[in-house]
């Protein structure tokens with residue numbers, strides 16, 4: 001090994017940069033020419049929140065150069081001075097007593113040198129003995145884009161690891177695939193101003209009141225007296241606040257959307273001129289949806305004919321601006337890609353895209369799922385290039401300065417296929433970064449057993465206490481949001497700057513610098529000399545984007561992202577100054593990214609979920625976010641006493657009063673929820689929020705994914721977390 005322990009100290013110093021408060025830039029000096037100069041340590045700086053994809057701007061208040069408090073940024077174009085509880089509490093998880101401060105080897109404190117040496121030698125030995133296919137990486141949508149890009153290039157090109165995916169598979173793979181197939185590029189077309197500029201907003205499988213509360217605030221700022229339509233089997237908080245709630249049968253959404261298309265087309269409530277110029281596949285689609293008669297759609301969804309036709313009239317009114325919004329209720333389905341594409345088709349055939357207040361708009365989940373979609377190097381090469389294309393591989397090789405043969409010729413298997421490899425023993429070594437798979441992945445009890453059986457499990461995380469980290473042979477302590485620099489991309493394609501406003505505790509390092517150490521210890525650092533800092537990688541990302549629909553070559557550097565309140569892509573070198581258009585949407589010219597310039601309508605016949613209810617398992621289990629104070633597996637939000645007061649402390653299951661009466665279940669009573677894979681206990685919340693025959697559990701409790709079904713959309717391979725058959729019984 002090249003390094004002694006003593007050598008590493010100066011490496012750490014070189015790698016771990018100063019706090020943001022210790023840097024100023026000369027006026028007009030964007031990018032790499034920054035000059036570190038100390039300035040007023042008691043001041044305020046700005047950053048972007050590290051929880052959800054809304055991407056709110058926060059003002060961080062500093063004492064002695066380090067963050068002591070924060071407040072929402074009134075100037076940032078996303079949140080306009082608002083933040084949800086998670087954002088207000090964003091600094092609290094950094095102070096948690098269980099932060100990792102030193103590397104661990106088999107649970108025992110170790111030096112970075114020993115941990116890295118062990119990682120490199122065991123990884124290389126497993127690759128040598130079992131072949132490259134025996135190693136996998138599972139990453140996250142929570143780290144900055146520069147780290148995602150570096151990780152992908154390091155794993156796939158530097159280390160020859162063929163299996164790499166991330167938890168964005170669980171939330172956003174569907175939107176990525178749906179847009180890429182329909183538009184020719186993964187390009188969410190909207191800007192948040194569309195919430196305020198729409199006359200009819202349709203939310204499908206989306207509960208922004210809870211999941212994206214600041215976006216809901218943007219809806220409330222709409223002065224056009226909009227109709228707000230919610231399609232959801234549950235009477236969610238958003239459904240309660242809407243003007244109309246379509247409480248459809250679980251997983252009948254695709255049938256509903258095709259039925260709406262049939263009414264719109266047969267009634268002539270469509271934009272024939274736009275279709276002729278900008279859409280392919282319309283005649284086939286029109287023929288296909290003829291079978292979705294009013295009777296058929298009403299039978300499948302449970303809606304009455306009047307409600308269905310009223311819905312169609314509202315979205316078919318061409319004097320109105322209509323926008324369509326979806327999130328996990330669509331994405332986490334067994335036929336999610338086609339459902340998302342049915343929403344896209346409705347926007348296309350009515351010409352409701354590319355104009356203010358319109359669009360087929362996917363609201364993303366994690367703070368940087370959008371960064372992952374462009375730069376992760378997982379199933380595709382950066383900026384929607386394809387591993388299978390020799391031209392794309394050659395282009396990437398030239399940008400990276402490596403031989404074309406070093407670029408793999410196929411994309412990674414998806415998350416579920418990697419997990420299958422872990423369970424069957426094909427994968428022997430797994431490197432998990434900033435995600436808690438043992439909690440969040442379906443059938444998690446199985447997975448925990450499989451993880452425990454790996455030859456090498458390496459976990460890189462803020463906490464050594466997550467369900468996954470507790471199983472690790474090697475643990476790398478990682479800096480969290482607020483302790484490192486980089487960029488996030490939010491749901492509306494806005495690239496926002498994330499700053500280091502705290503020092504990570506103990507010997508914890510940023511993920512970026514852990515990756516640099518890995519490259520050194522694995523002997524591939526020479527390939528990555530240019531990847532020396534987050535901003536240096538941002539420059540590489542700009543080169544990757546050049547000439548692509550997501551071109552960001554016009555951004556002068558981090559300083560411009562800071563001063564301009566983030567910048568939406570595309571922003572190419574010759575574009576007008578970003579300050580001239582703080583809000584921008586795509587497709588205003590009716591031109592899409594397929595070679596013919598048209599958007600494609602894609603469709604398939606609806607299918608039943610693989611696990612219908614029956615006499616033994618008579619209820620449909622729905623899962624979703626519990627409250628705006630909770631985030632996924634709770635590894636960060638669970639650290640806040642304030643957030644803990646904002647949601648029930650015990651797991652609960654919502655059940656309709658009629659079902660509760662039949663089963664003898666009382667409100668607040670203990671119940672067991674049993675699926676074909678596992679069992680959970682919870683207290684009963686007897687409520688008409690759910691329909692008879694279905695029950696709902698928040699996803700944040702570790703028991704929930706012991707119940708959910710291992711079923712995946714065939715196009716995106718996103719798990720179907722929103723439908724499985726269970727029985728419920730009092731205990």
Ligand code: SF4
Pocket residue numbers: 049050051052053054055056079082083084085086087088212213214215
């Ligand atoms: S809405 Fe999302 S981005 Fe905004 S403060 Fe809350 S968690 Fe952060």
